[in-house]
Amino acid sequence: MTMNLELQGKRVLVTAGTKGVGKAVVGLLHEQGAKVLTTARTQPDDTLADHFVTADLTTVEGCRQVAEAVKARLGGVDIIVHVLGGSTAPGGGFAMLGEEEWLQELNLNLLPAVRLDRALLPGMLDQGAGVIIHITSIQRVLPLPESTTGYAAAKAALSTYSKSLSKEVSPKGIRVLRVAPGWIETEASVALAERLAQQAGTDYEGGKKIIMNSLGGIPIGRPSKPIEVANLILFLCSPRAATITGTEYIIDGGTVPTV
Template sequence: MNFDLQLAGKRVVVTGGTRGVGAAVVERLSGLGARIAATARSLPKAPVDDVHYVAADLATAEGVRAAVEAARRHLGGIDILINVVGGSSAPAGGFARLDDAEWAKALDLNLMSAVRMDRALLPSMIAQGSGVILHVTSIQRVLPLHDATIAYASAKAALSTYSKALSKEVASKGVRVVRVSPGWVETEASVEFLAGIAANAGTDHEGARQLVMQALGGIPLGRPAKPGEVADLIAFLVSPRAGSITGAEYTIDGGTVPTT
């Protein structure tokens, strides 16, 4: 039996849609027939056919406005919003290295980008009586790494709490709000990160991989997740097949978090 996710023709906005998990989501949903507007700070080197890309910095209110306006013009309306954008560029060295500017950067990118996108697009979903919002959080909300990502982990924890609260408010209005919490995903950025670790530790790619897994307390599956695996989970959760799922958070981390 063909397990059709019923996403053909759905109007979808994907933030952070040019690299890593976001790019995998765009590719997967496009292959399933969705109409997609994808946003990121820069346009992709290898764009997916029929996907409308918008260059905008979603860490700013101005960037969100530009992205929303472009998506509305292209799609005419929104059925699904997938907030993938996020990350950390904070320096290593623990809490003392993070000044107010670093905290503001982490919160603007990992929390406020989603809040602003939701605030702009949710009213039209409520008006049409249907819609899905998905927030990509992180296992760092429950398993934070202290050296460089305290602000990132805190912002993702805030995003998860905000998402749960939002789901309670809008479920009765026909809008589902769900969360996906990835562990370590081997994206392009992750590979670059491993190269730096390998150079500093005097090891190779696989050695750096093992060092990161040790820092996480181990990954029982023995490897990080692949972007396409996260995209598959997201595709199901935003589809009509998951029509009774809202307010929930789904972890995809190879068993990294030792408790549920």
């Protein structure tokens, strides 16, 4: 992305910013001259310490550490991009999801955003401006009963929370939006496709087709790239999207089959 998005000097928190979409978002923000703080459970070798917080955001304490770091290092925040999410739940349908599995899905996909917003929104409200982006998923409208029930439900909760928050704080200058990706070709999804390919006795492209078929197909014939999702997120963060709030943008190559 080469256009000037007027993000120079903006103070930004990006969760899960060391891999996949989060890493792509961080890279684009740096190119635009933003001041970016990111977080994950472990710090990669190529990440500067003053731009990074090591924290487990699935815990109350981890969220507190990150919120304090934002205030101490950035002096507040103008933009929050909640990328953190995923699933550790086993396949096998609803019977495989016990109390622990449900709590894990909520603690990974919903509560970190709620906790960090609660800690950082007062500062945004004081300054009368800010942007919050919640990364949801098409799984909230296209759950896979065999494997994503808990994840899809948690992302649906995140989407509902985000919409409600937007209605409350948009009149006060804070834009709140959602981006719902479909299948993205991240490191984790590449590993999944390779594993499925090995099990099926095919190659990586064959493994990708297995995943696409499980989703009912992707009309453009491929998953999204992290940078493609990051480009959308960056535009929505920018003043060029100044009248956009409360909405969800699907970026899935046409996977969702309904209007």
